[in-house]
Amino acid sequence: MKTLRIKSNAFNDGMWIPVKYSARGEDLSPDFEISGIAPNAKSIAITFDDASHPIFPNYNHWVIWNIPIREIIPEGIPSGKFVDSLGGAVQGVAYGRNRYKGPKxxxxxxxxxxxxxxxxxxxxxxxxxxxxxxxxxxxxxHILQEATLSGKFQSRR
Known part of the structure; x- marks a missing residue:
């Protein structure tokens, strides 16, 4: 099976997440380019966590599932329980309640x-x-493949 890869045009793995994608900026979810998807895949799920939270390890900021198989997930996924532009994908409850909530x-x-x-x-x-x-x-x-993309953020104001 191919190796699953995820990247974003917003930032490179391990690098700084731009303010635009943070709760101190426009609070937009970044885009994702996914390659090497297994041929028998049926859906995509994404989680977004603060791996450095001092009180709640891996504090969850965003959870979304039932994204139809696709190689490009656009930036700025709208808030709401169901995302029509992503085939009815479901956003659950996290720090961002039924929405993406960026670093802060x-x-x-x-x-x-x-x-x-x-x-x-x-x-x-x-x-x-x-x-x-x-x-x-x-x-x-039910997990066929899994990949991560990490970034760092510092609040300056």
């Missing part, structure tokens, strides 16, 4: 954030009130 660490601290893309062998029957823990419990045994 305390002033001057540097945090690392991780996007995880899951390629699944099925679509999920989960309510939009579900959280990351519900997603992870339900994709167990």
């Amino acid at each position: 660490p305390p002033l001057k601290s540097i945090h690392t954030y991780v996007f995880t893309v899951y390629i699944l062998d099925s679509k999920l029957d989960l309510a939009a009130s579900c959280r990351k823990r519900d997603l992870i419990a339900n994709i167990n045994g």
Whole structure:
């Protein structure tokens, strides 16, 4: 099986996430380019976590699932439980309630954030009130591939 790869035009892996994609800027989700998707894939799920949160490790900022298989996911996914522009994908409850919520660490601290893309062998029957823990419990045994993209962010104001 091919190796799953994820990249973004917004920032390179391990580098700085631009303010535009943070809660201190326009709070837009970045675009993703996904390559090497398994031929038997049925859907995509994405989580976004603050890997440096001092109190809540891997604090979840965004969770979305049932994205139809595609190689390009555009930036600026609109808020709401269901995303019509992504084939009815479902956004669950995280720091961004049914929406993307970008980085916003305390002033001057540097945090690392991780996007995880899951390629699944099925679509999920989960309510939009579900959280990351519900997603992870339900994709167990359905993950065909997984890849991450990380970036760092520092609040300067």
